[in-house]
Amino acid sequence: MGTDDSDRSRSDSRTPEDETITNTDFRSESTESDVSEDLPDSTHPEDISESTTTTEESAQSIEDMLLEFDDEEGLIRDRSLLDPNYVVEEDRIVGRDEQLQEVTKMLRVALGDNRPPNLFLYGPSGTGKSLITKAVCNNISRICDSRDIQFGTIEVNCQDLDTLGVAVYELVQQAADEANVDIQVPKHGVATKEKWDELYRIVNENFDSVVFVLDELDMLVGRRDKQEPAFSRLLYQLSRAGANNELSAHVSVVAISNDTKMMDAVGSRAVSSFTPEDVHFDDYDANQLQSILRRREDAFYEDVVDDDVIPLAAAFAAQTHGDARKAIDLIRVAGELAEREGDTRVREEHVRAAQAKVEKNRVLEVVRGISTQKKLCLYATAAVAAETDTGAARSTTGYRVYQFLTEAIDADQYHQETYVNKMKELTTYSLVDFERRSHGPSSGMFLEFQFAERPDTILETLREDSRLEMVSEDEVQSVVKAQIRNQT
Numbered sequence: 060m061g062t063d064d065s066d067r068s069r070s071d072s073r074t075p076e077d078e079t080i081t082n083t084d085f086r087s088e089s090t091e092s093d094v095s096e097d098l099p100d101s102t103h104p105e106d107i108s109e110s111t112t113t114t115e116e117s118a119q120s121i122e123d124m125l126l127e128f129d130d131e132e133g134l135i136r137d138r139s140l141l142d143p144n145y146v147v148e149e150d151r152i153v154g155r156d157e158q159l160q161e162v163t164k165m166l167r168v169a170l171g172d173n174r175p176p177n178l179f180l181y182g183p184s185g186t187g188k189s190l191i192t193k194a195v196c197n198n199i200s201r202i203c204d205s206r207d208i209q210f211g212t213i214e215v216n217c218q219d220l221d222t223l224g225v226a227v228y229e230l231v232q233q234a235a236d237e238a239n240v241d242i243q244v245p246k247h248g249v250a251t252k253e254k255w256d257e258l259y260r261i262v263n264e265n266f267d268s269v270v271f272v273l274d275e276l277d278m279l280v281g282r283r284d285k286q287e288p289a290f291s292r293l294l295y296q297l298s299r300a301g302a303n304n305e306l307s308a309h310v311s312v313v314a315i316s317n318d319t320k321m322m323d324a325v326g327s328r329a330v331s332s333f334t335p336e337d338v339h340f341d342d343y344d345a346n347q348l349q350s351i352l353r354r355r356e357d358a359f360y361e362d363v364v365d366d367d368v369i370p371l372a373a374a375f376a377a378q379t380h381g382d383a384r385k386a387i388d389l390i391r392v393a394g395e396l397a398e399r400e401g402d403t404r405v406r407e408e409h410v411r412a413a414q415a416k417v418e419k420n421r422v423l424e425v426v427r428g429i430s431t432q433k434k435l436c437l438y439a440t441a442a443v444a445a446e447t448d449t450g451a452a453r454s455t456t457g458y459r460v461y462q463f464l465t466e467a468i469d470a471d472q473y474h475q476e477t478y479v480n481k482m483k484e485l486t487t488y489s490l491v492d493f494e495r496r497s498h499g500p501s502s503g504m505f506l507e508f509q510f511a512e513r514p515d516t517i518l519e520t521l522r523e524d525s526r527l528e529m530v531s532e533d534e535v536q537s538v539v540k541a542q543i544r545n546q547t
């Protein structure tokens with residue numbers, strides 16, 4: 060039986076377990092042969108002058124090419140409108156009136172001499188949580204400027220922060236940037252307490268009111284040997300400092316998460332000091348996504364986007380859970396593909412090509428960093444989801460297919476509980492989600508997994524792993540079908 064790999068990070072793609080059962084891995088788009096073909100062979104002296112001329116020639120032609128592109132108009136006029144981090148003007152925000160109103164009402168307290176409440180914004184990715192927070196904070200900041208109130212927004216994305224100490228230092232950096240001051244503690248080799256003190260110093264010396272925005276907070280798990288997850292300790296410290304006198308400025312903490320159950324994992328002492336107001340963000344439907352895209356159509360030059368481009372991009376993005384980031388990405392990538400092909404218009408075919416590329420990249424990003432055991436669990440579950448009408452896969456059925464796969468490639472086989480845990484861990488990548496279900500009062504519980512991308516794309520990407528490629532697709536499919544028939 061293999062060891063549990065539950066605390067491997069996304070970037071930690073090589074594990075002993077991987078090494079024993081995987082011999083090739085997912086490849087990036089450029090292959091070794093691409094590179095070697097381009098290398099000049101200059102090992103002989105007589106080759107040198109020739110290779111110099113070649114370099115000069117190619118430098119010349121690069122310059123020509125650059126100037127040529129300079130002359131070309133392209134199709135995209137304003138790339139910032141297609142950048143997911145760009146905070147668009149209010150009139151481009153669609154379908155979030157309720158959330159906009161709620162967040163504004165709660166945070167506007169910062170305009171007076173009071174502490175705004177803490178907030179917990181939750182919902183699937185790309186549903187406007189960060190956008191609404193930033194838009195409201197930008198407006199508050201503008202009004203505060205005119206009233207001579209020192210207001211600051213200190214925002215961190217917790218996705219790539221490993222420990223509490225790293226997170227606190229990131230807050231210090233963001234606070235220093237916002238206040239335009241220097242940091243007085245080193246990044247490494249000091250206790251986390253000193254970093255907290257530095258954060259309090261910067262905030263107290265520079266602001267009357269501060270909103271801390273902790274995006275993707277549930278990703279800040281921290282070290283496994285700690286009883287309480289790092290996000291819980293961060294919430295506790297920040298909200299306690301706000302309520303006590305450690306921070307003289309008025310402090311509000313906005314926690315943002317895709318995980319609706321994140322607050323269940325927050326420890327009791329953090330809950331009692333954090334006590335947020337909840338704001339829920341639900342999925343966008345295809346019509347809302349179309350409206351969002353329509354208001355960004357001027358990112359392109361006038362009349363270069365075919366009529367069916369926006370409805371198709373919206374429909375693709377709505378297929379999963381209505382992610383506006385995905386919809387915007389699709390028209391950006393479609394536009395870039397059209398530009399690269401030298402086309403004069405963005406067409407439906409560009410959106411289809413963009414959809415394939417965006418989906419595959421997202422899946423690749425996730426599967427690159429996971430162990431082979433997780434790949435097997437994911438493959439088995441996606442294979443089941445690909446065959447059901449609802450696109451959902453039961454854990455009980457997925458486990459049987461997992462058993463078949465492990466036998467087929469002669470890999471370690473875990474118990475069902477471990478399979479379920481590995482699948483649950485994969486939910487942190489927003490690729491898969493689950494709900495608890497039961498067949499009826501007298502029968503047992505199972506989890507039902509649902510994918511955020513088409514299961515076929517996941518299977519196709521995973522098959523790039525040589526060990527999974529070895530297993531016949533038809534055989535997997537017939538095992539899956541037989542198991543689905545046995546479900547009821």
Ligand SMILES: Nc1ncnc2c1ncn2[C@@H]1O[C@H](COP(=O)(O)OP(=O)(O)OP(=O)(O)O)[C@@H](O)[C@H]1O
Pocket residue numbers: 142143144145146147151152153154155183184185186187188189190191274275316317340351383384387
């Ligand atoms: N209602 C909306 N109107 C216009 N654009 C939107 C809307 N909602 C989201 N977007 C755009 O979609 C992209 C993703 O939005 P945002 O970053 O706010 O999502 P999020 O819910 O915070 O997602 P995540 O949880 O993945 O961080 C951004 O480019 C944002 O401008």
